[in-house]
Amino acid sequence: MESQPPFEQIADIPAAEMDWHLARALLDWQVEMGVDECIAEGPVDRFAVEAERVAAQAAAPAVARGGAAPAEPRAEIDAVEVARQAAQGADSLEALRAALAAYEHCELKRGARSLVFADGNPKARVMILGEAPGRDEDREGRPFVGRAGQLLDRMLAAIGLSRDAEEPEEAVYITNVLPWRPPQNRDPKPQEIAMLRPFVQKHVALAKPDLLILMGNISCQAALDRRGILKMRGQWAEAFGRPALPMTHPAYLLRQPLAKREAWADLLSLKARLEDL
Template sequence: MLRGRLFLMESETDPYSLRALLQWQIDCGADEAILDAPVDRYALEAKPPPPVPAMPGAAEAVPESPVSAAGPDPVAEARLMADAAQDLPALAAAIAAFPHCELQKGARSMVFADGQAEARLMIVGEAPGREEDRIGRPFVGQAGQLLDRMLAAIGMARDAARPEDAVYITNVLPWRPPGNRTPEPAEIAMMLPFLERHVALAKPDILVLMGNTPCQAILGRTGITRIRGQWTEALGIPVLPMFHPAYLLRQPLAKREAWADLLALKSRLMTGAST
């Protein structure tokens, strides 16, 4: 921060330098200006009031026993809340009310899903990025635009009228991790019951897992360069791991493998998911 301030003082009349400094800060993850000094907002949560001293001669109060020495189980609570949701709007409301994922405290939006819920194809990504967090829809940034072009190449779209041509899209995490970092195992575990219920309610014929994080969540495996293109089964339906579009933007040569996976996906949809 000191280096940035000195640079600003030296070039405060140079708009090109100011823009370069702003872009550098955005690349570092500082994409929102709030105050001049950082504030730990987690430390600003309301604290319980101090205990009231007992009056002389009063009987000593017996403290209540805690429900559990380790506190509430986020995964078990997520499972109960997810199983209680009977439709997709109820599931979205349950996720919004889930109190144990700290990511929602720093996110602008809860990114639930996009596309046609009746679609035969459901795509699961990792987590919202900056644009997704701003708009509230999954895959709307550069990676999302590439995904739309990939789907269009095989005659599919998230806004297609026919279920056989439509796509339904969600993520493992509904909130953006700070700085677009990789989701932590504890975050994946507590949100997995909601994702599994999401798939059960949407009832797709085929599930595409884009990137390592959804493969870790659904399949318990990582190493997308090894497992991509290999059909498997999870949650009772066929599953195809594929490269995430963000990876393809960084590694354009991998688009050849992605095209092969798209053709295999299209063939599976045309011949029937059960074959």
């Protein structure tokens, strides 16, 4: 058999003089060396080709490609506006609770065991606005039932108030900014406070208390749009159209027992305000 010329000499052989066996041997060698595409007469801008292909595919009607017509883009849901409309439609506390239970735009709902709505006498002159349920509250479905809640009950009893009292003058009504427990008791996010604020505002309007107690930073943020409870505590303000007294949260008092003296001063201020009214 006649021997083939070395591969380095093949490039110099005119295509017309190559037989089939030589061309096939050259192709096999190129494939073995990793060649996967032919070189054309002129350069090809592969990026431009791909861009044209994508543009043409996007411009072609979906029906022509054998699929369904392109869907219209979904409008972004305004969770705060949905909450506002739902709260406005509630004409009683029972209806407000049902509206909260039907609200699907807060992710906290999916991880909580219970909807913690309220406790105490809804006709009470004093309404306490807490922050969010903890583990015990999530288990029982009532606000302030853990250690902080037990301390709160003793604080209220010291000035003649109780969540179990039947007379409005001696009773309190308790709720939270958030009705669902945040994971690991983390602080509520600003967007969570914003979307649930319309329910809180409606809750106050339906309960019609004479005074509000804002327990902790989250309550002040929801009602006064401010934080800094250690500076605000003891200073009367106005929230949702009613006198409001910021106070340190009982959970803080459990961690800082020396702060109970200031809390006692706030309770005396509350008692005096009730007597004036």
